[in-house]
Structures are given as C-alpha cells and as structure tokens.
Amino acid sequence: MTENAPETDRITTREAAERLGVKPETVYAYVSRGQLSSRRDPTGRGSTFDAKEVDALVRKGRREPSAGSDVTQRIRTGITLIDKDRYYFRGVDATELARSHSYEEIADWLWTGTLHRGMRFTSPPEPLAAARRAVESLPTHSGSSDRLRVAAIAAAVADPLRFDLGRDAVLGSARSLIPVLVDALPTVGEPHRGEGRLAWRLWSRLTATRPDEAFLRALDMALSLLIDHDLAASTLAVRVAASARAHPYAVVSAGLGALDGPLHGAASGLAHRMLADVLERGGAAPVVADHLRAGRRVPGLGHRLYPAQDPRAEALFGALEQLPAARRALEAAREVESTTARHVELHANVDMALAVLSLSSGMPAEAGETVFAVARTAGWIAHALEEYEEQPLRMRPSGHYSGPRPPRPAP
Template sequence: MSDPLFYTAREAAAELGISLGTLYAYVSRGLIRSEATAEGGRKRRYHAADVQALKQRRERRRRPAQGLDDALHFGDPVLESAITLIENGRLYYRGHEATELARTHPFEAVAALLWTGRFHTEGIFEAEDETVARLLAPCQELAPRLRRLTPMEQLQALLPLAAAEDLAAHDLNPTAVARTGARLLALATGVLTGQAGQGPIAQQLQQAWLPDRPDAAQLLNAALILCADHELNASAFVARGVASTGATPYATVIAGLAALQGPRHGGDTARCEALLRDAREDVREAIARRVKQGDRLPGFGHPLYPAGDPRAACLLEATRAACPDGPAMEVANALIQAVQAHFGLYPNLDFALATLAQALELPAGRALALFALGRMAGWIGHALEQYQSDRLIRPRARYVGVRPQAG
C-alpha cells in the first residue's frame, strides 16, 4: 500500500503525537501545509510529506546519531551547493525553474548556467572542432569492436581513452574546467552519434538518431535540460567525492556514469522500457505481474516529489505534443492513469525518458544515454564547486562490528 499524500487533522496530530491545537500552531508557522478538502466547508487536509518531515526532525533531535544515517537517504542536507534547489515540488537551476528552461533555452546555455551562474556560452563552447576530433579519433578506431555494448558501456569504455590524451583537463581553475566540460559533452555526443559533429548537441543527436524528424531536436534538448542536475543524488555525490581528491573532470564524469547506470538510479529507465513494452498487450496485466511478485513498480513515485515529478510532467507534455498519435504515447497514458488510480503514484523522470524513447522509436539504451549526456553537465557543475571548496570529502563510519578483545 502506498503512503498517503494527505492526512486529516486527527491523523496528522496522531502521527506527530500532538494535540490538534499544536497542529494548528504548526500550520500557522508554516511548518505544515494544509488545504481545503474537495467537500468544501471548513474541513482541511494536511500534507503528509510535511508531517513526516517534521516527525523526522523531532526524531533526529532525540537521536542525533540516527539523524546522520537518515541524512544519507533523502534526509537533511549534508553539503552546501548553489547549483540546484528542490523546493515545494519544483526544481530550480541557480534560481531558474528547470521546466521553464527546458522550454526556452538551448542545453549548452543551461550547462553554462550550472557551471558559471550565467547563460553565456562564449569562451566555453567556442569551436574546438580540431581538438575534439583529435581526442575522438582513438575512440572511433575502437568503436566497431564495441557495437555489442550498450551506449552507456561505450561511454565508459571510450572516455578514458580521450582522457589520456587531454592534458588540458588537469588544469582545475574554473574557466579551464568549464572548457573541459564542454569538450566532454562534445566527446560523449560523438561517441553516441558515431561522429565528430558540429552545432547544438540536441541537433547532432537528432541528425544521427532521427534524420527524418528535425522537430525531434527540440524534444531532445528539453530532455537534456531536465536531466542536467538533481541536487545531491547518488551519482552527483560520487562525482563530488572523486572531484574532492583533485582528480580531473574526466574521472568525475566516468565515476558518475558508473553510479548512474545502477537500477536504483538512472538504470531504472530500462525497467520502464520493459514495462511499456509489456503494457502494449495488457496494461493491467503488466502492472499486476510486477506488484504480485513483490517487485517495485518502475517509473512511478519519487520521495522528493510526493505530488508528482515536475521533470516528468514537462517531458511527457512535450512528448505528447511531438508524438500525439503514436501507440507508445497511448500506452504510456494508460499506464499513468492506471497507476494513479490504484496506487496514487505519479510518473517520474525515468518513465518520461522511456516514453520519449519509445515514442521516437529509439533503440534500447538510448533513454539512459540521453539521461547520462544531460547529467554530465550537472556532474561538471558539482566538480567545479568541489574544486573551489578545496576540501576532501571523507566522512567517518560508526563502527558496529565486534569490539577488540580486552587484554
């Protein structure tokens, strides 16, 4: 059974172990949000996420050691960052709402924003065609041998070859790191398209993957932006840890790729694609088969967005506009309605990426590759912050094993 989105006043008070009067005081102080119920009148309902967050804060004050453990699982912030804010169910990159950026800006400008705080790409994404072509050459020589690998595996195999040749990547001043980030994006695009291209990254992907769909470039651009960063997720934390050692941006990105492909992170897109394929035959059966086996339903729900992932809503809207009549969109809509009706869950970014890939008839693995390419911008942003902080990330573990014998 899924967690509720709202509590009644008595349920919220019971959950916190407080009186109704104290609950109303918390509401007046802005600690818990409330809203009128559909029935009208004076009855109100209370956001379960706020109640649970307050409950956890009170518990951490009583048990501070447990609070440190909880901080590593969608808990209180453990690092300072000026890149991304997730607040009230919305996502912002340096103060700009990500969904709006996805509709109005090119991916390169948003990458520059994450790295420098400005949309200006001058001095960062200037033409380095000869350098990128030189770095991509050894990758292209090996590429025919790697065709059996997924796009993610190809990135992991080939980027280290380019890293060995890119001596400029060892310069860790902010301007140099941003330029290295631009080269990394160009190299990754070259690996995914099989050529050293020119022009906007989304357009290069469209021309290589969907040459007969020039309109798809705008949709791919939106996906890249919505994937660009998501605060201190698992791959971003790994990337910051690597950057804190003074390793190059290449090492940071390669580490991020390793974390992203896990099935509890971006790798969940593959499970979403499988769900969408199964649902073509029978939506209800595709859902039932998974939940009856005790499997987690992929692509739905997100702890940070109890009322729905704004990235998914934006990308699904754009995909519907680009592919309004295709069977993939029809299946996706049916899944969304069924899961919402039975479990009260909303689609997340993994589901939206899988839907986009199937609506555009992209081969398996391209959804995750798109995710990775977009997220590289965020990893470089986190690396930049970590280089500037000049602090090694080295948390301590609380030992819970066998104690040494006395004597």
C-alpha cells in the first residue's frame, strides 16, 4: 500500500471484518501474519485498510479448496512441525525446550509467544469445587480419563464467561482449566513440598510413592514433550469443535473424547502391562512371542511419523537413565526392543518411555494416559486459538454416498 493512495480506497477495521466474514480481532491477526497492511486512522480511532488488498484476500479465500475436499489439507498451523525425526514448537526444538523449561512455561509460550520464567497455573475456587464434586460422584472403579472428562464439563458449567472467545478470555480459561483437571483428581500420595508446580501436584494423584526431584523432573519433561504433535486424531477433533465456535472447555472435552479410544493416548498402558510381564517372567522373549502368536503388535514400538528414533522417547529415556529406580524397567524396555529387532527393526516410542516412567514410580498402568491427556490439553488450546481466527464452520466435508440410488419406494 503506497502512502499517496486516496483515502477513499481505505476502509475501517469493522468494514474489513465484514468483507472477510471474520471478527475484527482476526483482521489484526491477518496483519500480524503479513497478509494485510494497516495504517493508523488520522483521527486516532483505530486502523484503516486498503479496500483492494482486503478484496484480494477475500478472493484468495474463495479459491481455497471447497468444503468437500480433504479438510486436513486446508489446516495451516504455526504450532508444531515434524521433520526428519525431530519435532519443533514454533520453530524451536521441542526436546530442547523440555530439557530447559517447565511444562507451564512452554504451554504459555506456545499460546502467547512470550516466555514467562516461573509461570504457574492455579485453580480458581469455584470451578475446582464443582469439578471435585462431579469427580467424587463417579463410581469408585472410574478411570482417570472418566474423571478428566467429567471435571472439564463441571468446570465449564461453573464458568459463566466460557462463551467469550476473545483471545484474553480463552487464555484465562486455559490457565485455569489445566490445573483444575489435575487438582480435581483424587490424591493417592502425600502432597509434595513443591506443590506449586503442576507436575508436582499431578504426581500425588498418580502414585503413593514418595518422589525425588529427579523423578518429578522426569514427569515434568514428559508433560512438556507431549504438549502437541501436529494434527493427531484428538487435535483434529478439537479443531472441528473450535471451527463450530465451541468454547474452550467443550473443545478440550472433544479432545478427551477422542483419547478415550484404545488407539490414541492409551497405548502406554499396554506397554506398561507388557513391561510388568517381562519383569515377572524374567525376560522379553516369551512375552514378545505371546504377542506375535496372538497376532498383536508389540506395544510401545515404532511410529509412522518417525522412521528412526522417536525424539520424545529419546529425551524421556535420557532423563530416566539418571534414576536408579528406573533401571529394571529401562532394561526391560531395551530387551523388548532388541528382541523384536531380530524380525523387524522398530524403535521404542514415547508410549514405551511413559510406561517405564509409570512402572518404575509405582503408578498404575493407566497413568501414562492421564499424563498424555493433561499434557495435550495445552496443545489443544493452542490449536483452538488458531482455529478461532479462521472462518467458522469451514470444516464441513461432504460424504461420499455409497447407498442405493434414488428414487426408491418408501419402506
């Protein structure tokens, strides 16, 4: 946009938003991405935009693939890149972040682009009380995933401002929802003296074993490594919900629902039970043989996005190698990997590393699923923030009808 362009070709923020079919704050998001240029209004009442530039962006949007195309090909994200057996959060190596920063620091930086050292998430009293009452009402055999879903719904009902999808409001909801999910879980161990940290509080909900700082740091690293992993199944569910303008609590509920299946998020529990079996039977060979004979995959091995090592497993194994209490579980995991490699070379993935953490710290088999769900909530919020800036209801694919062709007589 040139400075000598006539002012009649300029429009206000509201007019630009109406032409684009978005909220005014999304217009400024386009500016930050370099898709639009802006100029301060001479009256000092906001910004103005080049009408031709706005119309060009409207036309570009119309040339995007139609709603009937593959929606995953239309999702642009600046959160996670997976490339050559490494993965990056906003361009920064995610494993290096996990080694040097806490889960809360990384999550908040992912949302805001600003790193706040010593960031802590705290639970507001009313949503926490509602979540705890709801969790306590569940049957005693309920699993952690059941409790997390119920806690998210109860916390939403206790927040009358949940329908405010402004960026600041969503960030406020995120910073309170994640600690509510953790603090609503029943305590099985003694609270740690460092209870301010989220990982420290989560530990006492997962095991009665008294931790040392190295174990707590390993749990914090696991949370940090699992914050996001591009468009996994639960993340896609989250973006669909956010596209329909569901509030943040409902968005997280959509992600938790996708995690409840056995193929996403629960794999570490299978690896935990397998490693326990290896330790009980004194070797990996009979356990691996039993899995193969039954036609089952050996859990905790291989990842379709990482032909070589899973960087998340490498980082977490590195932390666990410093813990004497994790030695036997680590040896069992390595033996499973080497035994299977006689037939096919598959490396341990992050589910195996989570299983070593849970088994060596006296956690139940489902603990890895809980860690995964709590960790991934931060990534879901990051994706929701991106999706709230897009056209609403854009994820409306058309089904490929395979039924009988009409017209047919009524039954």
